Amino acid sequence: MNPKHDSIVAKLPSLAHSNISIKRYGAILTMLLDASPLKDILHSLVLLIEEEKLGTIGSILLLSDDGKRLLTGAAPNLPDSYNQAIHGIEIGDGVGSCGTAAFTGQRVIVEDVSTHPYWEPYKALPLSAGLHACWSEPIKDSQGKVLGTFAMYYDSVQSPTDIDLALISEAARLASLAIERSSALQFQRLTANIFKHLPIAMVVTDAHGTILDANPTFYRYLQCQPTDYVLFDPQIVFQPSGQQLTLMCRQLQSNQAWQGELIGRRVGGEYFHLELTVSIFKEQGSDEQYSSWLFSDISERKKASELIYFQANYDSLTGLANRNHLFRVMESEIESDNQTRGFAFMLMDLDNFKQVNDTFGHDKGDQLLQAVSTRLQGCIVDNSLLSRLGGDEFALFLPGIVEERELVAIASKINDAVSQPIKLSGNKKVLTSVSIGITRFPEDAMTLEQVLNCADQAMYISKDEGRDCFHFFTEQMQQNAERTANLHAALKLALDSHAFELYFQPIICLTTNKIIRAEVLLRWEHEGKFVSPEEFIPLAESSGLIVDLGHWVRQESMSFLLTLQETSPDIGLSINVSMYEFWSHSLQDNLINSILNIALNLTAEPFPFDMLTIEITESLLMKQHNHLIASLQKLRNMGIKIAVDDFGTGYSSLSYLSHFPIDQIKIDKSFIQNSDHSIKQQALVKAITTLSHALDLNVVAEGVESVEELEFVRTAEIEAVQGFYFYRPMTKASLLRLLD
Numbered sequence: 001m002n003p004k005h006d007s008i009v010a011k012l013p014s015l016a017h018s019n020i021s022i023k024r025y026g027a028i029l030t031m032l033l034d035a036s037p038l039k040d041i042l043h044s045l046v047l048l049i050e051e052e053k054l055g056t057i058g059s060i061l062l063l064s065d066d067g068k069r070l071l072t073g074a075a076p077n078l079p080d081s082y083n084q085a086i087h088g089i090e091i092g093d094g095v096g097s098c099g100t101a102a103f104t105g106q107r108v109i110v111e112d113v114s115t116h117p118y119w120e121p122y123k124a125l126p127l128s129a130g131l132h133a134c135w136s137e138p139i140k141d142s143q144g145k146v147l148g149t150f151a152m153y154y155d156s157v158q159s160p161t162d163i164d165l166a167l168i169s170e171a172a173r174l175a176s177l178a179i180e181r182s183s184a185l186q187f188q189r190l191t192a193n194i195f196k197h198l199p200i201a202m203v204v205t206d207a208h209g210t211i212l213d214a215n216p217t218f219y220r221y222l223q224c225q226p227t228d229y230v231l232f233d234p235q236i237v238f239q240p241s242g243q244q245l246t247l248m249c250r251q252l253q254s255n256q257a258w259q260g261e262l263i264g265r266r267v268g269g270e271y272f273h274l275e276l277t278v279s280i281f282k283e284q285g286s287d288e289q290y291s292s293w294l295f296s297d298i299s300e301r302k303k304a305s306e307l308i309y310f311q312a313n314y315d316s317l318t319g320l321a322n323r324n325h326l327f328r329v330m331e332s333e334i335e336s337d338n339q340t341r342g343f344a345f346m347l348m349d350l351d352n353f354k355q356v357n358d359t360f361g362h363d364k365g366d367q368l369l370q371a372v373s374t375r376l377q378g379c380i381v382d383n384s385l386l387s388r389l390g391g392d393e394f395a396l397f398l399p400g401i402v403e404e405r406e407l408v409a410i411a412s413k414i415n416d417a418v419s420q421p422i423k424l425s426g427n428k429k430v431l432t433s434v435s436i437g438i439t440r441f442p443e444d445a446m447t448l449e450q451v452l453n454c455a456d457q458a459m460y461i462s463k464d465e466g467r468d469c470f471h472f473f474t475e476q477m478q479q480n481a482e483r484t485a486n487l488h489a490a491l492k493l494a495l496d497s498h499a500f501e502l503y504f505q506p507i508i509c510l511t512t513n514k515i516i517r518a519e520v521l522l523r524w525e526h527e528g529k530f531v532s533p534e535e536f537i538p539l540a541e542s543s544g545l546i547v548d549l550g551h552w553v554r555q556e557s558m559s560f561l562l563t564l565q566e567t568s569p570d571i572g573l574s575i576n577v578s579m580y581e582f583w584s585h586s587l588q589d590n591l592i593n594s595i596l597n598i599a600l601n602l603t604a605e606p607f608p609f610d611m612l613t614i615e616i617t618e619s620l621l622m623k624q625h626n627h628l629i630a631s632l633q634k635l636r637n638m639g640i641k642i643a644v645d646d647f648g649t650g651y652s653s654l655s656y657l658s659h660f661p662i663d664q665i666k667i668d669k670s671f672i673q674n675s676d677h678s679i680k681q682q683a684l685v686k687a688i689t690t691l692s693h694a695l696d697l698n699v700v701a702e703g704v705e706s707v708e709e710l711e712f713v714r715t716a717e718i719e720a721v722q723g724f725y726f727y728r729p730m731t732k733a734s735l736l737r738l739l740d
Contacts, residue, residue, distance in 0.1 A: 028174060038182035042074035042175060049171045050077065053164065055154060057131070060139070060175055061086070061098050062148040070098055073148060073175075082129045094118050097136035098149040105146050107165075108136045112157040126153070133158040137172040139179065147179050200296040205232045207289045221274075221297055224267040232293065238262045240271050248278070256280045261298070273302040315388040317366055318373035323395075326387035330397055331448050334441065344407050344440050346396040347455035348376075348414070351433045351467040353392035360428060367424045368432065375417040379410065394434075395455075402440045404472070411436050411470040419468055433468030435459055444473045457481050488539050490526055495549055500524050502556055503729040506738070507574070507700060507722045510714060515739070517572040517613065519722065520557045521729050522549075537578070546578045547587070555598050558612070560732060565608055568739045572611035574643060579620045588631040595635075609639035615666070618647055621656040633661045643700070648688070657695055665692055669703020669723070676708040686716045693717075 028048065031041045046058035060073035072087045089095065091103040100118055101108040110116045111133050113126050119134075126134065133154040139147045150172040152164075160168070195202060201218035205211055209231045219226060222237070238245050240263040248258050258278045263271055276295040282288065313325035321329075333343060350372065357365035369392065376394060380386050385397040396414075401407065418434045437459025445451040454473040457480075461471045494500060504518040524531045540546040557575050564571050581591050599607035614635060620628075621644065632642055641663040648668045657665070667688060675681045685701075692699050701713045704723030713721055730738070 028178070032178060032181050035181075035185050038178060039074065041178040041182070043076055045171065045174055045178065046074045046076060049150075049152070049167065052167060053152070057153040057155075058171075059098075059151040059153065060148060061102070061151070062179070063091070063102055063146055064088075067146075070102060070149065078153070079129045082125065082131075085125055096122050097134040098151050101136040101138045101149050102146055105138050105140070105144075107138065107168075109160060110134045110136075111159045130155050132156050135160055135164070135168055137168045139172045139175045141176055141180050147176060150175050200294060203232055203293045205291045205293070207291075209233055212290070221264070221272070221295075222266050223270075228267060234293075237264055238276075240265055248276075252278060252280065262295075264295070264297075272297055272299045274298060318370055318388050320373055320377075320394075321385055321387040323387065323389045326385060326389070326395060326397060327448060329385055330451070333397075333399055334446075334448060334451075341400045342402045342441050342443065344398040344401050344438060345451050345455050346398070346407075346411065346414075346470075347437045347439075347452070347459045348394040348396065348434045349459055349463070350392035350394075350418075351435055351463075353432065356430050356432065360424070360430070364424050364426075364428065364430075368422060368430060371422045371424075372418055372432070372434070375420075376414060379413045379417050381410065402443065407438055407440075407472075408470075411438060415468060415470065435462035435467045436470035437462060437473065438470055439473040453481070454478070484539065487526070487531065487536060488543060491536060491539055491543065491545055494524060494526065495545060495552065498552075499526070500549070500552065501731070502553070502560070503731060504573075504735045505722060505729040506727045506735070507720050508726050509720050511719065515571060516720065517574055518735060519574040519615070520553065520576070522553055522576075523729075541578055541580045546580050547590070550578060550581055550591075551594050551598075554595060558595075558598050558607070559602055561608065561611060562602060563736075564739075565611070567736070569611075571739060572613060574613040574615050576615045576645065579617050582616070582620055582628060582631070585627045588627060592631060592634055595638075595640075610641075612639070613641040613643050613664075615643045615645040618644055618649065621660060629660060636661050636663070646702070657692070657697065662697065664698035664700060666700040666702050666722075667718070672701050672703050672709055672713065672723075673705065675712050682712060682716070685712075685718075689716050689718055 028041065028045060031044060042060045046060060049058045050056050057075075057077050059075035059078055061070040062073040063069075064071055069088050069090050070086065072083050075083050086096075086098075089099060091099045093100055093103050094117065095103065096118055097108045097110045108118070110118060113119045113123050113132055113134060119126070126132075131153045133156065134151055136149045136151040138149055141147055150168060152160075152168055195213075195215050198215050198217060201215065201221045203211055203214040203218045211229060211232050214226070214229075214232075219229075222229070234245065234249070238248075241248075244260065244262055248260065248262070251258050256279065258276070260276060262274055262276050264274045265271055274295045275298050276293065278294075279292045281290055281292070283290070313322060314320065315322045330343075330345070350368075353365065353368070356368055369388070373386075373388060373394070376386055376396070380396060381398070381401070383399055384401075387395045387397070389395050396410075398407070398410070401410075414434060414436065418432060421429050421431055423429050437455040437457065439445060439451055439454035439458060441451055444454045454477070457477040458471045458473040461477060462469050465471070501523045503521040503523050505521060506515040507517040507519060508514070509516045522533055522537075524533075524536055537546070540549050554575060557573050561573050564573070577591065581587050599609070616632075636642060642661060643664045643666055644657070644662055645666050646668040647665040648671050665688070667685060671681060671685050671688075675685060689699050698720070699718045700720040700722060701716075701718045702722050704710050704713060704721045704725045706725060709723075710721065710725055727738075
């Protein structure tokens with residue numbers, strides 16, 4: 001027996017009491033078995049019915065996929081105009097014979113179209129085509145779902161006989177079989193096509209691993225031909241998966257499915273990552289087990305995922321862990337229960353890296369960072385994590401290592417390794433070093449933020465104390481950091497609330513022994529104590545407040561200068577200006593404009609700029625920029641004198657003095673104090689004085705505190721002095737009383 005034939009015959013309607021000839025019935029059956037197109041089968045079925053009952057004009061309408069409209073299936077003898085008119089008509093109760101039958105699922109017999117209410121809105125259409133009666137039978141599938149309608153039209157008013165009703169019923173059942181068979185074949189073809197073109201591999205096997213079917217993608221993934229694989233053995237195909245493969249096989253013994261990621265091996269030995277779904281099933285009525293293996297090649301996705309993971313957790317330049325990865329590991333260690341062993345953390349910053357970057361270029365700077373990271377990796381111990389935090393900053397996480405002896409050995413090894421000459425491309429050799437700050441958890445800090453802050457403080461101590469060294473964090477560092485933070489916050493409030501005060505230290509002319517000027521000094525009393533300028537001025541410079549603070553000092557000083565002019569017109573003032581106010585062209589212009597604007601706001605009369613001296617630091621002379629020289633010259637053109645303060649403490653070079661528009665130098669007190677005990681010191685001061693005079697510069701000696709120092713200054717022919725021997729810094733009121 002043919003199984004195809006059996007499956008169709010089982011669904012055929014009974015031919016008892018049927019006038020349809022077995023021969024013609026067989027023709028329909030043959031078309032079904034041959035998988036003829038549905039259109040041809042329905043066409044033949046309509047002609048068969050029309051032959052069986054003369055005078056009948058048959059029509060098959062198919063229900064649309066949305067179940068709302070009827071579409072032409074087959075009606076070879078109906079007028080084309082009529083077929084076109086009813087094609088796509090919406091079904092509904094009272095919508096002609098077919099529309100009502102499809103909507104209700106019940107047979108509709110209309111003997112006279114001209115009088116039946118179902119046809120009232122539409123009767124002109126069939127009557128014009130010569131159609132006067134219409135019997136319609138709903139076509140239903142095996143589940144009772146309406147698939148369409150089979151209609152029999154007549155050119156006269158007619159009522160069906162019992163034989164007619166049997167005929168239309170059996171015709172509808174034959175149409176149902178054809179439609180269902182066509183749908184099944186279409187679905188089968190669609191399924192096969194999908195299976196063939198599926199972009200993922202699929203293979204079906206029996207219980208022994210014999211391949212029953214496999215799509216082309218399966219063979220493409222494994223890079224083989226169908227003859228290469230008769231049996232599908234997961235132990236061979238997925239062998240590189242190791243433990244994961246074992247877990248899958250174990251689970252499939254107790255479950256009917258498994259899903260996960262494995263590693264496959266192609267025929268040539270190449271490995272690839274795959275995502276697999278396994279299902280074990282049985283066919284209905286059979287005890288035989290089958291397996292479907294559905295997998296996709298996710299190698300590219302894995303590579304992308306690994307790349308994303310690497311970029312998220314590692315530094316692309318050095319390959320070291322980045323800050324995110326490092327901090328996550330440290331945070332995990334801090335939050336773990338294993339706090340008894342603790343850990344150490346080293347923060348490392350390259351010394352003079354900017355100089356290498358600026359001198360040789362960023363590509364050489366990158367090479368230097370790579371070379372340093374390689375050397376650092378040669379110094380670390382097992383289980384430690386080396387990281388590049390960014391720029392020229394590195395960090396080393398040392399879990400379980402807190403002993404000072406061990407940490408000293410590691411830090412010393414790092415200092416020694418990094419300080420060795422490094423050869424870059426182009427035969428360029430550079431020297432660098434690293435400053436290290438070391439802190440320990442939980443001894444020094446209890447949170448990640450605290451660990452980082454403590455290491456940062458210790459590292460900057462290493463920077464301040466000569467670089468190329470290491471320091472452990474101490475409690476004193478924390479206290480200093482807290483004080484700095486508090487002063488930093490209080491500094492802005494002090495400026496806004498005018499908490500600063502000006503003091504003045506007179507400068508004496510040694511020829512007349514009279515006061516000729518006074519240096520303006522800034523004082524700040526905070527929480528009942530004076531804060532040293534050496535402490536708060538750097539804070540103001542680092543925070544950017546120095547510009548506003550400098551403006552306030554100039555405004556108060558210039559206002560006081562006008563007051564002095566009323567009583568002591570021969571007394572001038574010297575005002576210190578931070579080098580940060582000369583840092584850029586715009587800041588230099590801002591300084592000049594601020595002085596001019598203050599003068600305009602203070603008086604309508606010409607301001608006595610000739611009684612004003614601006615003191616700059618010696619380090620500013622290193623910036624031999626045309627704009628800076630032009631800015632100083634503008635100040636001199638206004639009448640302001642330019643003095644170099646603390647001369648001798650920076651990059652001392654009298655050659656700089658010849659390039660700058662300056663009027664005087666102030667020799668730092670370190671050269672004056674105890675000069676009576678040092679012949680070399682005396683010779684140096686005399687040489688500076690002689691050369692300064694040769695450049696037509698006035699000289700002021702700072703820090704004169706004894707008779708011996710004063711006598712030395714006189715013998716060196718220095719024309720003015722400043723120091724405790726004469727006067728200590730005093731308030732505005734005290735200076736006014738002194739001058740009176």
